[in-house]
Amino acid sequence: MVTLRMRVNGTTRSLDIEPWVSLLDALREQLDLTGTKKGCDQGACGACTVLADGERINSCLALAVQYEDRDITTIEGITHPIQQAFIEHDGFQCGYCTSGQICSAIGMLAEHGAGMPSAVTEPGATGLSEAEIRERMSGNLCRCGAYNGIVDAIKEVAR
Amino acid sequence: MTTTETQSPPRERAVGQGIDRVDGPEKTTGKARFAAEFPYPDLAYAALVHATVARGRITGIDAKAAEAVTGVLSVITHLNAPVLKPAPARSMLDLSTMVSATSVNYLNTDEVHWDGQPVAVVVAESLEAARRGAALVEVTYQEFPAAVDFAAEEANAKPQKNSLLGAGSAKKGDAEAALAAAPVSVDLRFTTPPHNHNAIEPHATTAIWDGDRLTVHEGSQAIAWMRKHLALRFGIPERNVRMTSPYVGGGFGGKGLIWPGTILTALAARATGRPVRMMLTREGVYRTVGGRTPSIQRVALGAGQDGRLTALIHTSVTRSGKVGGGPEQVTGAAGHLYDAENILLQQNLVEMDLIPNTFMRAPGEAIGTFALEAAVDELAGELGVDPIELRMRNEPARNPLDGKRFAHRMLREAYALGAERFGWAERTPEPGSMRDGRWLVGMGVATAYHPSVQFTANVTARLSADGTVVVRCGFQEMGMGGATAQAQIAADELGVPYEAVRVEYGDTDLPTGPMAGGSAQTASIAASLLAACAKLKGEVLGLARRSGDSPLRGQRLAGVEARDGGLYRLDRPDSGESYEAILSRAGRPYVEAAIGAESGLGAVAGQVRFMAKFLSDQRRWVKAACGAQFCEVRVDQDTGEVRVSRWLGVFDVGRVINAKTAASQLRGGIVMGIGMALSEETLVDPRNGRVMNPGLGDYHVPVHADIPPIDIHYLDEPDPTMPLGLLGIGEVSITGVAGAIASAVHHATGKRVRDLPITLDKLL
Structure with missing residues (x-):
């Protein structure tokens, strides 16, 4: 022990x-x-x-x-606007991957804000495109297939 | 004569709106408790030991090393396990018997029937000790020859007989002769691999005994049937078992039957006298929960030069286990989609020494529509006709096999809307003709089709004097938004705000709900809920009529409407009363209505009613949800990598109850279909029957980067034969997906891939 x-x-x-x-x-x-x-x-x-x-x-x-x-x-x-955004954009169904998606999204936004590139970042690009969000969130699986809603929720709070 | 009726503004109905799901706050804050998250003092943990042979007999078990691990309480094997009664035989007279996934009497036999079958359970004070102990149990076997190689077993498949629940074959005319005579034809062989559900929540059970009473927290799609099954297995009255399933972390069919983990957790709790929790490892899910059968399919189509089909042949070989599982309706859709003069459908089944197959989202139809729709696309290519045009030329007015009426059929409208929204006209027909830099671009379409059924559901509804409503039904919620949808329905029926309705579900203490399967749950509950609401209104009106003071005196139910928290006359809209006024005058805190009986003759009558309705529905018409799937893929010219770049689906699913959750569920089916088309495959070692990729690192489900924006449209035309006109939406959207992708890949590259998944090696 x-x-x-x-x-x-x-x-x-x-x-x-x-x-x-x-x-x-x-x-x-x-x-x-x-x-x-x-x-x-x-x-x-x-x-x-x-x-x-x-x-x-x-x-x-x-x-x-x-x-x-x-x-x-x-x-x-966590108390963060992304939680309400997940609800409004229906970024989950069963809810089992949701805690991980939310924590991951918050961590991802901080990484992006700190200038960390991803595999799809074009040289010199700074914006958080949908392709960037999808690439950076690909470690979080959602078998219900709520990916569209998750990306929309993240886009909303990243604005 | 002029009237001075005051025209009230049209009332906002809850049904049809995209209301946020009611459990959103719990699910986004981590408060929702799933099956493995119920705390109990003195909780012990269990872990499984899996057989390492496909068929054989246990000759020895050495548990000494496991028992020596600090914290291990017990190693339970067939040598010391409490007695379990055998699983009941399946019977149409008692639908709960369908819940038994296998006939194996776990840990009550020395026989092994599949690689992965549990042969021991280790119970310990901690999760880590249980897992460590399980790794140390040594089991020896006498091994027997086993049939585990599906490709090699094809020749041993037997024709599936027709049964009450589904047709194994169907025939119209002489399709083989018509095929041979057809001026244009294709005759194709397709294969699809096994698939696993891979709900992100692994199967989990928490079981607690109190004397001969058992409480089980389970992620389940069928709590009522599982409760009855557990009672039978442990020899206790059904009323002594309570199963709760407030949240289910994904099911897709994988949590519809009772698999060994559930039973063995209860057995471990009984053997040790402790509350026991067991969450299967991800590998354990693959080893002890069945998945989708692989298939070998033949689709042969013959047509005249005008594109009218003269022959349609669809046959399949699938597998089940020798200890369970069964056929899947692989050729089902082929009997309903095309107006062919001659049709031959035949499903064949081979029983193998593997874990039984089980239903996975649109069992049969998901893989059957891949082959059928890809073949239709090939025929369109042979004819030089646009694939949508070919489908429209063969769109039937009545069911092609037998001339039955369609309860509802709007495939033409779905294709027309889809083609316009997707920009189908921009597609140049020649394969390889659309490019974008190094990407070969292709567009494909396919038809989605899934039959609609309804089960029985017991429901109670309570309307309180304060205008709030409680709906109670022991259904299952695994992300479909069931509680939200039923609250919307009750709100409209009783004329109260949506927020005033609370729906209780996921507990066998509630009235018995339907299982969550067959895309049937929402319609099944809705039928009973509508009846319950009508009863409530009748009772409230009865209270009002008995009062001399009520403006509703002398009114009949047909003459009033429920709105604004009360009942109001249709002929004089300003004349009526609130529920509060009626109930408080009558001195009643609430009124309650119940639909369906829990036991005795009433329950038997319920089952009989279900079967009678099921059979009469089958006789009278063909009911189904359908749709048109449109996709665009991009294939890398050098690597063969396939990306799905656009998706649009138009669905004819009757009336949509919740615009937001319905679209999400339809998207979810498409996402799973994209996985089926491009990456998903359970690899079974053909030498020993062992799953070789039992994990999410090796079985590739779609990730964020694989999924483009998915544009969902629905026609929102009620089906006249279904409650509120709604058709189930849980499964239809996975059908057709792989066919559309295969056709788009061909359009991009000129290559036809007829063996799923369409991985890049097949395109090089």
């Missing part, structure tokens, strides 16, 4: 966990923050996306012990 502290959604939490517990399982099973979802546990679907010091990560591929004293934001700690 390892004892560690972590700031989760602005509150310092203390965890007694085995060192092999993923950040995702620590959040869901120990802290009862079940808004973060497990879809594949392999880093392939993005449902478990959270923000670590503002950067988006797949929490299933992170060990909780790596995040001692770091700042973790889960969907439960």
